[in-house]
Amino acid sequence: MKISSILIFSMLMLVSCGPSVQASRSYQQTEVKEQGDSAMYEPSKQGQPGYLKSTPPKLVVGIVVDQMRYDYLTRFAHRYGEGGFNRLVRDGFNATNHHYNYVPTYTAPGHAAIYTGTTPANNGIIGNNWYDKFIEKTIYNASDPDVDPVGTDMNDGRMSPRKLLSTTVTDQLELHSQGRSKVIGISIKDRGAILPAGHAADAAYWFQGNDQGKFITSSYYMSELPEWVQNFNTSSQVRNYLKTWNTLYPLETYTASGKDLNDFERPPRGKDTATFPYDLSALAEKNGQLNLLKATPFGNSIVADFAIAALEAEKLGQGDETDFLAVSFSSTDYIGHQYGVNSVELEDTYLRLDQDLERLFKALDQQVGQGNYTVFLTADHGAVNVPAYLQSKRIEAGYFDGGQFEEKLNQALSDTYNTENLIKNISNDQIFFNHQEMLDAGVNASDLQQFVAQTIINFEHIDKVFTRDALVSGSFTEGTGRLIQNGFHHKRSGDVVYVLEPGVISYPTTGSTHGSSQSYDTHVPLLFYGKGIKPGQSARRYEITDIAPTISSLLQIAFPNASIGNPIVEVLED
Missing domain, CATH: 3.30.1360.150 (Gyrase A; domain 2)
Known part of the structure; x- marks a missing residue:
């Protein structure tokens, strides 16, 4: 009897306290809202759930600069304009201590890690090429004999992302939007377009040189090239870059680099020295025709031209769902391999890339609208200074x-x-x-x-x-x-x-390479800019696998399915 009385009394107290508890909850939610933009939820009306007050950007542009060391941001900063790299640094978020958290630091694993949020241990991309012990031969990361080339009749088009074992942030966006988002990957290199775009992409386009000079794809994505791609390919845009490459500014002003004539660079075939100017039209025949453009800054310009054409033709950022444009600038890698980290050729390439970025950002402002898009920029790896050059400075280095x-x-x-x-x-x-x-x-x-x-x-060694x-x-x-x-x-x-050992590479004595666990290969830029990004700078250590979760959080979508990274909360406004 006593127990029953207590139960009845308790139930009456809960009923009488109901309105007060509800009022208390509503009051707490209102207080959270008034604390500022860090609060994710608006207060709910009675009987209705809360809702997210931030809206995702109309377009995300992921930019990967192949073989870009972090110090290229600072070493050339005084020579960059206001609308390219410096725009991202000034008005965005700069993660100054950003590293790869695995080896080998190569192009394919780098692009895979950026977009999957995980490492080769999980995504399976353990190199550009690797030995397949089951079929006992070396395979390429994107090769796929089960697809047909589109836009070409050569095997350059037999590529797909099928060897990538985990999803990408671009895949998750497609899944989240039920395929209504547009995802497009663009690069000189096939792997630089295919791996970022992911498995569910609408398109990935890569460059075929030789006597073609055009962008191609495979039947994994489509049966024929869109009309705008065909128009780009039949125009004279690419061939017009087969001109003289001279320094953008007077040669004597390139004080952030070594001497133009030195023993640490490899000239193109048909030229005795790796010195300016380079008559590309005269050198083309001995250097793969239009393939020669890949190892010049004009390769980056071609990618920028094509990305701007895609932006307009595909109406990216114009729909109801977030779109994603993944752009990889690869000529920086070809030039680094041939001329090295300390070359005038490399410095001139970054000054010209800065102008190409400015063109791309202006196009985004016009087509999508400033404040409607988000950009991140990083690199797939860094590079070591030419060991022979390091040895000339009495720094321990060598060749394996x-x-x-x-x-x-x-x-x-x-x-x-x-x-x-x-x-x-x-x-x-x-x-x-x-x-x-x-x-x-x-x-x-x-x-x-x-x-x-x-x-x-x-x-x-x-x-x-x-x-x-x-x-x-x-x-x-x-x-x-x-x-x-x-x-x-x-x-x-x-x-x-x-x-x-540090500073030791398996490579010719001219030019640079990468792939190690050393900081010159792991330390790369990470810049965020645009909608949903809180401007700032941090020297905290971040890792390459943090990018995909950060963008996923910005877009309010699921993380890639093997992601091990963490969102960089300092970057996000909400």
């Missing part, structure tokens, strides 16, 4: 002879195991074992991993070695081990991974 390395390793294996066929492939700093030969010779996999690791650590057993069963939380593990895919990667 891969052929000699393989010979020494095979000799050591032959001496110990009395067989010369235990290694199937060495690529991307990974060693793949011949497992059938191991089985026939009675060699244990773990024992062979340990033997190889203990042997090659004593070779010249080898800094660190990691075995498959350690990468699969262990957990590296910091340092090079973490980067190696993040880049190691259990099915696609090899049996032993080695790391070269």
Whole structure:
């Protein structure tokens, strides 16, 4: 009886308190609203849910500059205009301590990581090319024999994103909008267009040089090129860039670079020295005809021209749903590889790219409207200074002879195991074992991993070695081990991974390359600008896998399905 009385009394108290509780909740929501723009929800009316007060941009433009080190933002800043890089830095958010969190730092893995929000360990893009142990041959990251070329009859068009194992932020946008969003990828390189655009894209276009000089695609996306692409291809826009490349400003003003004539650059075929000017029309025949434009700043200009044409023809940012334009400028990579980090050619390329960016941003202002679009700009990797140049400055650096390395390793294996066929492939700093030969010779996999690791650590220029057993069963939380593990895919990667010393590359003695875990390869720009972006700057460490979750949060859509990054909350207004 006593218990029943207490229950009845409690129920009466809950009923009588109902309006007061409801009023309290409404009051709390109103207070949250009045705290400022950081609040996500408006107060709800009685019986109705709250709603998001921010609206996504009409268009997102993702820009990847191939082989752009962070210091190119600061080194050339005084020479940039107000409407390109400096517009993003001045009016956007600059993440000054932004890094790749895996190796290898190559083009395809970089583009995949930016848009999937995860590393090769999950998205499967472990290199530009890699050895496929199941079919026992080297494959290309975007090659697809099951599609047909469109716009060409060459195999350059047999490409698709099918080797990418996880979704991209662009995929998630298409899923969220039920396919009503338009997603288009554009680049000189096929992988620079295909991987950012994702699996569900409306289109991806890449450049075919030779005597063609046009943008192509594959049947993965469409059966024929749209009329506007055909018109672009038949115009004289591309061929008009086959002209003389001279410095944009007087040569003596290029003080942020080394001397124009030096021993660290590789001239195009048909030219004795890597010095200005470059008569591209005269050099074309010996350098792949219009392919030559890829290794000039005009390759970037062609991409900017095509992106602006796409913006107008496809009416991007004009519909009810958010559209996405993924643009990758790749000529910077070709030029870095050929002329190096410290070259006048590279500086001139970035000054011209700055002008191309300004043209693109002006087109966005006119077509979409300032305040209606969002831009992010980053890079797929950095680059090392030419080791020969570093050596001339008494800085430790050098060159790794891969052929000699393989010979020494095979000799050591032959001496110990009395067989010369235990290694199937060495690529991307990974060693793949011949497992059938191991089985026939009675060699244990773990024992062979340990033997190889203990042997090659004593070779010249080898800094660190990691075995498959350690990468699969262990957990590296910091340092090079973490980067190696993040880049190691259990099915696609090899049996032993080695790391070269800082400043050491496997490359000719002229030009630069990339791929390592060193800061010159991992430290790249990250700029956000436009709708939904809070201007500012931060030296906090951010990682490449944070970009996709940040854009997903801005668009209020699901993260890519294998994403491991975190939204950069300092960037977002809400």
